[in-house]
């Protein structure tokens with residue numbers, strides 16, 4: 193259902209805007225002889241739209257506005273850290289010395305790029321407390337897969353082959369069981385206790401000699417810091433297992449807490465969440481993995497190392513080296529280098545103090561919203577939260593209203609809905625992560641919108657059921673969208689015949 197008149201040029205496809213003879217660009221006269229293009233390279237049913245330059249600009253600018261985005265509005269999507277990404281990161285990633293090099297160039301011609309990778313490995317190690325870091329994985333879930341393969345390789349290197357069991361708390365991110373299963377692990381779900389921590393009795397019952405490890409998201413998807421994290425790690429270690437930490441939520445911890453200190457053995461970072469690379473449109477992301485010293489030799493191949501220390505007259509020489517017991521390559525070339533440049537820029541421009549402020553503001557902002565709405569929305573695990581919290585999007589005395597309705601109605605306020613129906617352990621979940629980059633004014637507008645929606649849920653529920661009405665498209669038929677996928681532009685009838 194479209195909310196605007198369908199006759200608006202905004203809703204026309206580029207083929208419908210096309211008119212024979214219109215032109216957007218003028219080609220220079222060719223200064224080489226004409227060549228015949230082999231016929232089999234041409235698709236006869238692929239008409240090129242004919243359209244003027246300003247129509248093209250309008251068309252694509254309008255398209256870019258159909259999606260909500262951080263540059264135009266608040267985006268409190270829980271777990272995803274949709275924070276504002278400083279534009280200076282884009283500028284450094286586009287510097288020709290970084291953007292126009294080739295991964296096959298000899299090391300002596302790309303010392304700057306290798307040096308930046310080396311320094312980023314060190315910075316991430318310092319932030320997290322780990323001893324070694326690989327920048328190779330392409331995203332968070334890929335980092336998880338890499339980390340679990342490292343755990344598997346570690347046990348195998350000790351001929352400890354019966355360790356196949358991976359424990360995953362029910363408050364973990366959904367990618368955790370998926371990446372463990374892909375690594376051939378047997379997955380056991382651990383219940384949470386009533387405060388949202390790992391249930392220690394449930395954990396103890398699984399600690400035996402088939403335990404490969406435990407994957408813990410901390411802060412977990414309830415936005416809560418596990419109050420027994422050190423005890424959890426100790427129990428797993430005592431049973432001979434290793435602890436995987438899902439570090440996608442590091443923006444809650446930066447400069448305050450190093451996961452390695454608690455006993456985590458291996459962890460991935462989400463550079464595209466914590467370290468300010470725009471994401472949400474399908475990448476590229478980057479999911480570096482940090483490990484303690486005893487796992488360093490298992491890291492993916494290659495890592496960057498200094499192979500010749502600096503002397504008075506020569507700088508250090510950086511090279512790609514292969515860790516001795518490597519699990520092998522997990523990504524072509526050296527990972528998503530451009531994202532690493534952005535993270536490096538972000539870390540250096542904030543510095544130690546600035547990174548700590550990121551965490552302080554991420555936590556403060558989430559608690560501020562939680563405090564403003566907690567008398568109106570039920571919060572099942574009500575504790576001081578970290579960078580996010582989970583509320584219920586339903587009320588006993590407002591039958592027929594569900595979390596989806598609250599989420600859709602928020603769009604009418606120009607706000608992206610929170611994550612909903614996740615984590616699964618909260619009924620009608622609304623998972624809210626304001627991030628550290630938002631002002632008090634924005635947080636107040638958001639909280640007021642939520643309070644108004646709660647009132648409407650009770651007094652005018654049709655407003656929620658009909659929402660959104662202020663967006664280019666109204667409520668979509670999500671079942672039809674999933675079952676009847678249309679993945680490319682449909683040419684208008686008779687076009688190009």
Ligand SMILES: *Cc1c(COP(=O)(O)O)cnc(C)c1O
Nearest residue numbers: 271331332333365367438440477
């Ligand atoms: C986003 C996220 C992931 C997965 O990261 P991707 O980069 O999307 O693969 C894993 N764990 C948590 C807690 C996350 O928020």
